Amino acid sequence: MPDDAAPIDLFEHAACGLLLTDVSGNILRCNATLRAWLGYTGEDLAARRFPDLLTIGARVFHQTHLIPLLNMQESVAEVALDVRHRDGHTLPMLVNIARRRHGGEVLQEVAMMIVADRHxxxxxxxxxxxxxxxxxxxxxxxxxxxxxxxxxxxxxxxxxxxxxxxxxxxxxxxxxxxxxxxxxxxxxxxxxxxxxxxxxxxxxxxxxxEGKVVLRRESCELRAIVQAAVEAARPLIEAAGHSFSMTVTETPVWLDADPTRLIQVLQNLLNNAAKYTPQGGKIELIAGWEDSLAVIRIRDNGMGIAPHYLTRIFEKFSQVESARDRAQGGLGIGLALVRGLVELHGGTVQALSEGLGHGSEFVVRLPAFQKIQKAAPLAAAAGLERPRKILVVDDNVDIVESIAMLLEMRGHDVQTACDGETAIAQARGFGPEVVLLDIGLPDMDGYAVARAMRGEPWGKTLLLVAVTGWGQRQDKAAAAEAGFDHHLTKPLSLADLTRILG
Amino acid sequence: MTVQKRNNVQVAGSGARTLMFAHGFGCDQNMWRLMAPAYEARFKTIRFDLVGSGGSDLKAYDPKKYDSLHGYADDIIEIIDEFADGPVIFIGHSVSATIGMLAAIKAPERFGPQVMVGPSPCYINDGDYMGGFSRPDIDGLLETMDRNYLGWSSNMAPAIMGAPDQPELGVELTNSFCRTDPDIARHFARVTFLSDHRADVPKMPHPALILQCSDDLIAPQTVGRFLHQHMPESVLTVIDNVGHCPHLSAPSASARAMDDFFVQMGL
Incomplete structure (x- = not known):
């Protein structure tokens, strides 16, 4: 242990390279360690500037990043720079620089360390x-x-x-x-x-x-949505002999939402509750207003969910859901769909359970407001329509014939065609009041057929219905532009047809 | 998204005319904080961050839009439309001097005289033109940047920001100064150093002060002379300064040169 009073040449032989420069970077002193590392003698280095020791890339970084920092905050630390050895090869170094007053002048103290392994x-x-x-x-x-x-x-x-x-x-x-x-x-x-x-x-x-689902948002009331979902799920709940109770807050809660999608979400959760609760269980739905959100809780006293599955259960094709579903026949996508649709609405869905055998609770939270709004009517009631002359056009013979037969059974006069040319020719003789027109026809697309029909004298008042496999917004826009009155997505349901023909 | 939030626009000062300060590659509007306040008594001042730098909205960084300096020039015109009254006196450092020139060519009516601090229309050597760099030099810069931004993606403040002696400064600076997403910084570096706007120089529609440092690695004197030679109404002033940031290392000499220029321009 050296005597405290004895001068130690810590600068010259420090375990790191040390430099003293003026603020322009002119080297005033350099220790022996750094000279040895870089292959210089003292005289060589004192005539140089700090940036001269760096590779060009490091110099640009020094100029554009380090100088401003030094000017603003007087120091920089842990900067990785490539330093050039006198013989040309480069040494990866870590550099600290601090500006400090020495006598009357501000100087830069530079400490450098070779970091070859670290590099x-x-x-x-x-x-x-x-x-x-x-x-x-x-x-x-x-x-x-x-x-x-x-x-x-x-x-x-x-x-x-x-x-x-x-x-x-x-x-x-x-x-x-x-x-x-x-x-x-x-x-x-x-x-x-x-x-x-x-x-x-x-x-x-x-x-x-794929980001292709477009919500058809409208003002809708929470109670109406909940009731519609409960109606849809009721057969399954009753078939399993579950008791069901529902509490919906008295004050109306309004949502800017796609009612069909929300009904789908709640119906899915209710069906799950019915499926995963043993015969004769209890299912409860509570809908209300909490923390400025519409909150719907669906509880059951069924098989429950193991704690580590609570978050994973919403993943697409999650094994948890698949395992739960396997007995019931499913793909493990029901809850992923629920989450996808809820998130499209800007909401969240959460699963709670005390564990296997302890039942589960699913909580849906949606942006909502309590201001009174005019309610938009939900789906119109179905009823028997008056008989009409209908032309059904689709390149799939099975589809055409089965729809035709269904419509005939409801008292309509129906003709069919499987391509565009035939459809136009047939319509001229038949004079239909309604045309159900597939968009993807073999000879010409449905839009062209629609425009041709609209050009005919009998075509002005025609009810033109586009039928496509993809219910996308751009399809709908194209359909409206071509003169279609309605747009339906395959497969056609009797309810859709009744609504349009009613 | 508002222009204010996108570019972190800060307005100060008052006066009939507007000065607009634009920072260069590697930093943000803090670069101007030694100089801009001196002008706030006479001018309305606008400072802002280029998208991808400082406190700008990183979500607004569209790699396609900012794949050339024109994307930044368009932003500047939008900032002027929203925040300036009448033509602005644009003060651009480094790459922003070029961006300001491009904006003035696009929309001359929105600009008055410009101050170009350490400008370079082209950083790469090309035949007789000595920009100062070769392509491998720029690759070396990108490599150095990669190494120094290692900590970014793990949400650590980049190590380069450390200010051990002044922790009180450290907090503020760590969070704002020179910090940016490494992928953006890399792209910006490439766009900056590989840009070549020499052909635009003669189209500059307004007088400009070229503030050249006597010893500047990034914009050597040959580049300052090239600009002066090809830009119709330019004034070249060389100030005695080592480095690329005279507004930080020689603020009073820089301000003197600017003031002289303003007097010449009748401002």
């Missing part, structure tokens, strides 16, 4: 980051491709379902005397319904992922 590690880190970014890009590319594939798949699966559904309605209407036929029809109807439901969910979830 290698940083290079690794940067390389890994770049690789990670590439991998992420590839993954999201694959994810997009998957979403597109699913959307196409769901779309293609929907087409055959439409005529199947129509034929079932026809068979049911025929009321065949054989009792086993009714049993068969019930099964087929349920299964086709279930399949339609799955395909719709799949289509919906992939469209949310």
């Amino acid at each position: 290698k590690y940083e290079q690794e880190l940067l390389k890994t980051r770049a690789e990670l970014r590439d991998a992420n890009e590839r993954l999201s590319g694959a994810d997009r491709a998957k979403d597109e594939f699913l959307a196409t798949l769901a779309h293609e699966l929907r087409n055959p379902l439409a005529p199947m559904h129509n034929v079932l309605q026809i068979l049911a209407a025929l009321k065949l005397p054989e009792p086993r036929v009714e049993w068969c029809l019930n099964i087929l109807e349920r299964q086709v319904g279930q399949m339609t439901h799955l395909v719709d969910d799949l289509l919906e979830i992939s469209r949310i992922a």
Whole structure:
């Protein structure tokens, strides 16, 4: 241990390189450590300026970043710079600079450390980051491709379902005397319904992922939405013998929302509650106003959710949901769809459960207000329409014929066509009041057919209905522009047709 | 999004004429805080951050728009429309001097005389033109930037901001000064140092003061002379300063040169 009073040559032989420069960077002193590291003698270095020691890239960084910082805050720390050895090779260094008054003059004290190993590690880190970014890009590319594939798949699966559904309605209407036929029809109807439901969910979830779902927002009242959802879910709840209670706040709560989508969300949650609660359970719905939000809680005393699944349960194709669903037949997308739709509304959805066997609660929170607004009527009531002359145009023969038969059974006079040319020619002779027109026809697109029909003398007052597989906004805009009065999405439902023809 | 929020526009001072201060590559409007206040008694002053720098809205950084200096020039015209009364006296440092020149060519009626602090229309050497840099030099800069922004993405304040002796300054500066997203900084560096606007120089529609430092790595004297030679109504003033930021290291000499120019311009 040296004597405290003895001078220690800490500057000259410090374990780091040390420099003293004026504010312009002219080197005034340099210690032996740095001289040795850089291959200089004292005389060499004293004639130079600090930036001269740096590579050009580091010099530019020094000028554009370090000088302003030094001027503003008098010091910089932990700056990584490449420093040039006298023989030309570069040394990665870490640099601290502080400005301090020495006598009458402000000088810069510079400490430098070689960080060769650390530099290698940083290079690794940067390389890994770049690789990670590439991998992420590839993954999201694959994810997009998957979403597109699913959307196409769901779309293609929907087409055959439409005529199947129509034929079932026809068979049911025929009321065949054989009792086993009714049993068969019930099964087929349920299964086709279930399949339609799955395909719709799949289509919906992939469209949310692709950002293609557009909300049709309007002012709507919470109570009306809740009631509609409960009505839709009631058959499932009652079939399972659950008791159901509902509490909705007295003061109206208004939402700027797409009522169809919100009903879908709540119905989905109620169906889940019914599905995952053993026969004869209890389901409760509480809707109200909390912290300036519309809050809907759906509780059951069913099988519950394990704590570590509570957040993952909303992930698309989550294994949790799949496992829960497997017994019931499902894709594990119901809750992902719920979350997607709620988030599109700017809301949140949360799952709560005390654990397996302790029931669950799903909480939906949505932006809302309590100001009184004029209510928009929900879907119009269905009823029997007056008989009309209807032309059905679609390139899928099964669809055309089944729709035609359904409409005929409701008393309409129906003709069919499978391409645009035929449709126009046929309409000239037939003089339809209504044309249901597929947009994707083999010879010309439906918009052209619509414009041609509107040009005919009988076409002015025609009720023109576009039917497409994709209910997108741009399709609707194009349909309106071509002269269509309505736009429907496949598969056509009897309710849609009744609404338009009513 | 408002222009104010996008560019973190700060208005101060009062006067019949408006001075607009634009920072260069590597920093933000704080660069002007030694100089701008001196003008607030006579002028209305506008300071702002280029999108991607300082307190600007990083979400507004559209790599396509800012893939050339014209994107920034368009922003400046929008800021003038919203915040200035009448033509502005534009004071641009480094790359912003070029951006100001491009904006003045696009919309001459919104500008008066300009002050270009350490300008360069082209940083890369090209034949007889000595911009001062080669392409590998710029790659070296990008590499240095990458290394010094390592901490950014983990939400640590970049280490370069450390101010060990002045923690009270450190807080403020750590959060605002020279800080930006590394990907944006990298792109901005590339756009800045690979830009070539030599062909625009003769189109400058207004008088300009070229404030040249005697010893500036980023904008060497050859570049100042090139600009003076090709810009119709330019005044070249060389001030004795080592470095690229005379407004920080030689604020009074810079202010004197500007004031002389303003007198010449009758301002």
